Amino acid sequence: MSKPLPSTLSWTVLLVFIAAFAVACLAADLPLWIPVLYLVMSVVGFAAYGVDKSAARAGRRRVSEQTLLTVGVLGGWPGALIAQQVFRHKTRKRSFRRMFWLTVLINVAVFAALVYVAMTKPGVLDLPFLSALMKG
Numbered sequence: 167m168s169k170p171l172p173s174t175l176s177w178t179v180l181l182v183f184i185a186a187f188a189v190a191c192l193a194a195d196l197p198l199w200i201p202v203l204y205l206v207m208s209v210v211g212f213a214a215y216g217v218d219k220s221a222a223r224a225g226r227r228r229v230s231e232q233t234l235l236t237v238g239v240l241g242g243w244p245g246a247l248i249a250q251q252v253f254r255h256k257t258r259k260r261s262f263r264r265m266f267w268l269t270v271l272i273n274v275a276v277f278a279a280l281v282y283v284a285m286t287k288p289g290v291l292d293l294p295f296l297s298a299l300m301k302g
Contacts, residue, residue: 207242
């Protein structure tokens with residue numbers, strides 16, 4: 167176990183990402199499925215950390231670190247980051263923190279690639295079946 171990173175670092179990273187995400191969504195005209203994916207996966211991530219913290223306290227079966235990291239890399243890291251701060255969970259284990267921040271970097275790189283594709287090839291990220299659902 168090690169000393170946790172300053173919480174201001176986590177909150178700053180999160181706020182910078184949210185601002186950049188909002189700008190990218192508007193500037194690149196990203197399809198709706200991308201922010202929806204981040205929102206849903208963030209809620210899942212937050213819940214997973216909450217369940218794991220509760221299980222740790224009660225001595226029950228835990229959510230695996232692999233599951234927590236997978237949810238994060240699939241877009242749930244903002245919710246996971248909030249949960250880490252709110253629940254004071256998974257903030258001290260150095261090996262987990264390293265992997266967590268690696269998954270954040272991977273996810274942000276994929277997001278940047280999606281923004282690039284959306285800006286250089288408009289419409290290519292649209293999912294026709296979702297468009298049909300959205301139109302009713």
